[in-house]
Amino acid sequence: MKLVILFLLPFFYLSNSKSYSAIFSFGDSLSDTGNAVLAGLPYGMSFFGRPTGRCSNGRLVIDFIAEAVGLPLLPPCTAKGKSFRRGANFAYIAATALDFGFFYRRGLGGELWVNASLDTQIGWFEKKMPSLCGSTQECKDYFSKSLFVVGEFGGNDYSTPIFAGRSLTQAYALVPKVIRAIRQDDYTNIGCLNKFNNLTSYHNSLLQRKLYGLQRKYSWTRIRYADFFNPTIQFISDPIQYGFSADGALRACCGAGGRGDYNVNLKAKCAEPGSSVCSDPTTYVSWDGIHLTETAYKLIANSWLYGPYAKPPILHQTALRIIKEIFLLTEEGWIPAGSLISPVIARIGTKNAEEDVNVLARGCNLFEGRWVLDEQNSRPLYTEESCPYLTRQVTCLSNGRPDSLYQKWKWKPNSCELPRFNGAKLLEKLRNKRLMFVGDSIQRTQWESMVCLIQSAVPESKKFIHKDPPRKIFVAENYNASIEFYWAPFLVESNADHATKHRVQRRLVKLDSITKHSRQWKQVDILVFDSYVWWMSNPLINATFGSDDTREYDVLAAYRLMLNTWAKWVESAMNPQTKAFFMSLSPMHLWSWEWRDGSRGNCFNESSPIEGAFWGSGSNVRVMRAVEEALREMKVDVTLMNITQLSEFRKDAHASVYTERRGKLMTGEERSKPEMFADCIHWCLPGVPDTWNEILFAYLLSM
Incomplete structure (x- = not known):
């Protein structure tokens, strides 16, 4: 050839x-x-x-x-x-x-x-x-x-x-x-x-x-x-x-x-x-x-x-x-036969979800549904003002966003109602336990969301944030419970593992090294993993595997090697009593013409969800398949939280120009050029990550 x-x-x-x-x-x-x-x-x-x-x-x-x-x-x-x-x-x-x-x-x-x-x-x-x-x-x-x-x-x-x-x-x-x-x-x-x-x-x-x-x-x-x-x-x-x-x-x-x-x-x-x-x-x-x-x-x-x-x-x-x-589980023609969404996703808890409508035990798929505008004024579940733990990266309203409709949408599964989040009930479930989110800035946003959802159920004198880089820890003393975030954008070790100084000129990932991170995960009761965005910046990535020699890997090949290293740790070293989840990829909305013909922008100035079927170029199908295949082959049950499709619809909920850039709020000049500077990767809070946590809440109640 x-x-x-x-x-x-x-x-x-x-x-x-x-x-x-x-x-x-x-x-x-x-x-x-x-x-x-x-x-x-x-x-x-x-x-x-x-x-x-x-x-x-x-x-x-x-x-x-x-x-x-x-x-x-x-x-x-x-x-x-x-x-x-x-x-x-x-x-x-x-x-x-x-x-x-x-x-x-x-x-x-x-x-x-x-x-x-x-x-x-x-x-x-x-x-x-x-x-x-x-x-x-x-x-x-x-x-x-x-x-x-x-x-x-x-x-x-x-x-x-x-x-x-x-x-x-x-x-x-x-x-x-x-x-x-x-x-x-x-x-x-x-x-x-x-x-x-x-x-x-x-x-x-x-x-x-x-x-x-x-x-x-x-x-x-x-x-x-x-x-x-x-x-x-x-x-x-x-x-x-x-x-x-x-x-x-x-x-x-x-x-x-x-x-x-x-x-x-x-x-x-x-x-x-x-x-x-x-x-x-x-x-x-x-x-x-x-x-x-x-x-x-x-x-x-x-x-x-x-x-x-x-x-x-x-x-x-x-x-x-x-x-x-x-x-919907049928894949024909070009991509090799096999489902994008396998029974791994449906392998959910079978115990009673108490009085919050036993949706998981009844077999309801919480990931298939539609966004509906809240008519009962129950959204958002908290506000920027009521949660002191939000960072400026996600507080879009405080940063100047003129509309708040993105906070008013509720996810409605096709065959059931999503249980309403109850912070006190979840804290009782977490009594004497540690819940840790592991991953990148998307995962950090989900952690901030969970902290905001739960903190109002804890008396002021019994809650605090402890920073122990690369960890951030919310402690609810009266429950002896903690909700933690651990920075590991590639899950395996890399030269971008510093909690705040991770902007490096030449990224290097150690595809077979995970010990530095995993020793922090061993005594955790519930682990929620995520890794996607940092892999997508280039088609090639500098990495080592099997030796100290650095070479360029195709990103998908490197991602699979990472998953293999991570899966081996889960199977051989994770506490058997620990419950593990893996978040599917968080979509990006980079080109508005993907959902609206004739437009020339991105997520900037979008104010409502996409209607009808949509799958954008910011969501890599092959990465989803790699995760699904890795989980299916594992000997330990890890639940895949398939938040990708429901998030695909939410072109309106990104941080856009109402956020930070390199640690500083965007300037007026930067905001005037949304085609160059709009952040269509990260999300506003309150917002879409709250729904991810509502679904996670249903899973945790079923444990």
């Missing part, structure tokens, strides 16, 4: 997917629909019955995207007598991100056989523009309803020095330049060379950072990051799961033997004398050792159209309906 160098691209668009007027595609041989014609069969054999210039046996990802949005397959821009009003393909085989001159100045010009860099392709597009629209307003309207697909770019930039015999260090040196143009073990467990895949990951990491900056700068556009690399790795790692044969994972369908029995021989490439083609391309991932089969491209296209490998999916509104079905 081709070294998977890059395999990713951003999408730019401004309109509802159903009203696209055109698609314009830029890239290399992964997207070229015929600008550089490959003349011979078996290219094109499976769908077109003839070669069309596509480097596959049939359609490419861009073809499936066009079909999905109701547009014709894109004609190559070099086609004669074609209308390009509904789109055109400017991609070209062997295209680079960097211009031709860049390689010539470094003595690499002879390694390239075409001048079709990204700048060149944009130039071709600009020449076509007069035939597409006339006036400035007409062009603005036309292109605002168009989808621009940019990439894959980068693979040829890096392979040029590599195949010319230059060092891999020289290839690494190109990565920042390529990104600007776009705006240790030797082998992995599937037999791929780590050094090349690490180069890919480095590129992908820088590209995602750049795209994030571009989205903030050009907030009127919609920029998506889509991933070739990870789905391809999934195909190779588990071919049977995706409908490929075991032999078709690494072996090319069309080729001529060659080293390693991959059916790749550069002296007899596909369609050249001496090559042959497999009998069933649908069972192969790779078509010719460089490009993929139509079957693989279709799976990748679906993962971009509906998720999870485009952030957010292209057909986002359609994806919402699909995600809703997935969320």
